[in-house]
Amino acid sequence: MRAVAGRRSSRVAINAAAIAVIVFSVFPVFWMVSTALKTNEDIFTTDIVLVPTSVTWAHFREIFTEGIGNTSLWIYLRNSTVVALGAVLFGSAAALLGATAVARFRFRFRASFLIMLLIVQMVPHEALLIPLFVMARQAGLTNRLLGLVIINVAFTLPFAIWMLRTFVAAVPRELEEAAEIDGASRFRTFVSILFPLVAPGLVATSIFSFITVWNEFIFAFTLMADESGYTMPVALRWFIAREGIDWGGVMATSTVMTIPVIIFFLFVQRRMVSGLVAGAVKG
């Protein structure tokens, strides 16, 4: 009797703890969205309004039309998208070739190359900021989205190869050998056998890179001097540096920036764990 009661009360305790974790995790996100949907009267009050009394889309309308700094958010969204897609396009192409080399060929320096990838992945970008800024400046790439694209390729490539190589290795070699026996060239085999089978992995890897570039702040912040070149994180940083912060507009901007990342993230989250913890987790 007592054992049953004990088990039931521990069930209750566990579920209560779970609810506490859920509230702790969700509340800041909820608060971001709810602030974005509140009227200014509900935002700027000493008595906190938990759930908006009347939902308004005014903040969203405002940031997309006149914008916080007299520039519509569309410009920043466009900049962020251009940089992220550009970096993903170049990065994924290079990563696919690199991953194929590592997963399909045995060559000298292969192990050293993989170890170098691991180390390079961990080089703090914050430390590279200074030399890369000077290099970009001297190459005339500051204030240009192209400069950001190039730098972001370098930052996403090592992890992309590291992740993609397991996808390439998972494609049975026999398939390619069969195609080659049938007379297909190396290139043909790559295009019509390997590529379609690796495509899902390539999508997952690209999403990762996309999220990384989309979120990147410090380089976009230092390299882009003109407002018209700001990416989303830089625009947001700029909005909260102004006198009398318009929290409704800021939270609406933050929501717009976050939503695509959350959607993408839910797709690839599983691989994130296996990519970073590598062989440590085998589930």
Next chain:
Amino acid sequence: MTDTALRSGTRRGRRTAPARGGPRPRGSRTRLTPYLLLAPTLVVIAGLLLYPLYRMLVMSTQDVGLREIRGEPAESVGAANFREILTSEVFWQALRNTVAFAAVAVSATLVLGTLVGLLIHRLGRVMSTTVVISTMLAWSMPHMSVATVWRWLFDEHGGVANWLLNQAPDWLTGALLGRADWSGYSWFLDPLPLYFVLTLAVVWQSFPFIAVSVLAGLKSIPGELFEAARVDGAGPWRSFWQVTFPLLKPVFAVLLVLSIIWDFKVFTQLHVLAGGIGNPAAYNLSLYAYAEAFRSPPRMGLGSAIAIVLAVILLVITVFYVRQIVRQEDVR
């Protein structure tokens, strides 16, 4: 490092041998193929990661100001930049901030993450899915959004934190925190409350990754082991230290090192919460390096010297990460 490199070197050697005598004869063209495939990657890594590292080393011994950034030759100053930072109170304060923050944030993240991982493992299907998805919201948010939201939660006027503290009985907050009236209290002026909010924001975002990793590890442990421990009379505490922890040690090792690396170089969140570079007492190493390099007039040489200190610390920690991964992954 050399040790692991050597070991994997011999491993590679052994594997290469049979491949060479394999069924398909390889011409010199196929032997070149992997290098051609790697060429774009090598160019990018060499040009945008290794060369800048070299430039950073060179710049740390130079006086690099506005004119030098424009391309005029920089004057060498020897070790003067390093002498300057090592004798600067701001540097030691930044180093203290960095290390103390990392120590607190990493421990809090690992403890909370592990507890939540263990919790999810014991929950029913619906509840565990709900917890995983909610924590994932925090995990996936861009750093800039996280920083902005926590800055707003702790805002002096409209912030939820000050409102909550005002709801609590005055004698309680007065006794615990030395303040009863929280209206208009600013969290972002002094380093201590500032770093408190920073820790909250960083732990909030980082614990889900630990939880999910620990959960994946827990699922790989056969249930009979926990059963056996329970039969032996072990409670949850002993069962964790005698079954879970020893088996998941490699996972914890990697998570620990990754967390240290991430928390050592926190930049975006601090930049937002501290409101830029105006408050030297709030610097950590990455914000300090940035501040020296990009203040006006810029002192890129000095900034490089600080960045090198940060990079060297992280490199030492990275060696542990690489060793751990190489041991498990077999770098095949």
